[in-house]
Amino acid sequence: MLSPGEKFEDHVVDEAIGHGGYATVYRAYDPNSDRDVALKVLDDEHRDLVHIARLRREFEFARRLTHPHIVTVYDRGPGWLSMELVAGGGIAGVETTAKRLGALEQIADALDYTHNRAIVHCDVKPANILVRQNYSDAVLIDFGVAHAIADDIGRRPSQIEASLPYAAPELITGHAPTGATDEYALACTLVEMITGSPPFTAPSGLGLIEAHLHQPPPRWSHELPWLPRVFDSITAKALAKAPEDRYQSCREFVSLIARALH
Template sequence: MLTVGERFERYVVDEPIGRGGHATVYRAHTADAERGAPRQVALKVLDEQHRHRAQLARLRREFEYARRLRHPHIVAMYERGFGWLAMELVPGGPVTRLATLAERLEALAQIAEALDYAHNRAIVHCDVKPANILLDPEPGQLRAVLVDFGLATRVCADVGPRCDPVEASLPYSAPELLTGHAPTEATDEYALACTAVELITGSPPFTADNGPALVEAHLTQPPPHWSREIDSLPRVFDAILAKALAKSPADRYQSCREFIALVTRALQPK
């Protein structure tokens, strides 16, 4: 790991702010005085023991896909080198920190807009989940930001099952990912629906003690009837989520914004 005050490339490390399976993210700032005022960045650096072809490819994919997308609710990429990248610092923590339902619905609407923007440019995120939605702590505004495009891919025609392993997070994985089919825009919608359920009810739609049981739930179990357990949720909420969580991608909504707009309308105080 890098230490506080250490210089890395043209950045100075301020503090570690996140740790994943293969990399550490640091708050850092530019050290080039001739370039003007220092710029704060999030500096993601692969551990030396994890700089294998797969990890390097994922980091490169994260940078390249996000860099193509210029949207206020998608993290901005600045530059990259061998085993590292510098991106926009979004220091407000994950979306689960939001205290009210209204704020969480607003954040979901912003991420739905970002996903539709990416989909219109033939890019699927493939790892939508609460941990990948960060908050900008700017006072007086709510800005949610979609991060980590390391599993992103281009939309392509699905010609049948593939042999690629599933890398996405299981609680948010659409059935087509689990069966080896190519992801589409509807794949992100399914993950967004799982994320919405977690932000609204406290847990994702399917839970299990082990991976195989969770996979089986995504593939075969119908979504729960949350309105039977939570008095504040109307029955229409169940119906809206059932469509967004349909086992077949073709049966889901045409856009993420359409889905979240329906959820928001259903949960607005009457």
């Protein structure tokens, strides 16, 4: 862990603001650009080739994308990168359903933009959606397991790198991801933001895999009387087991939900 006031690669560290499975994110000051940044640094035990490559991948994909709801990256080095400081916290901290839906519509736009550039995020989940300080702008972060669709032709991923509660069936079965893969994860995220938990829960990873592959989505309107029945049918299509049975875009799905809950 870096300490407040400590210097790291020309940055002056202020405080730790987040920690994932393999890296810590700090608020830091970059004197070269005269701005505060989010500085993501690999933990000592994860300074191996796999995680260094993942961080480089995160930087390279994000740098290819210019969109108001995709995090801006600034600089990188071996085992670290700097990016836009998104100071409002995670989407789970957004208080109202209407504001959460507004944030998810912005993320849907960002994902459709990404897919139009033949990139799949592959790890859409609440932890990877931040909001700016005014709470009116959502930002998609962490392209560490993203895929360029062209790179995936003829290649079967060797392991699941996405988070299991949000992993589409095709990722679990080792097929190359498409835009529909992100749509499925966005649907899982939306359900969690609206109902309090993702569509499928299980006490084990194997149980979650089984649910994604074989269980139909719940009928939430039966448990939550304030949800209209159409919520179930709209969401079920976005959570279809076969990618080709889902909506043509992320925006179409979230717009239908927003209209249903208006």
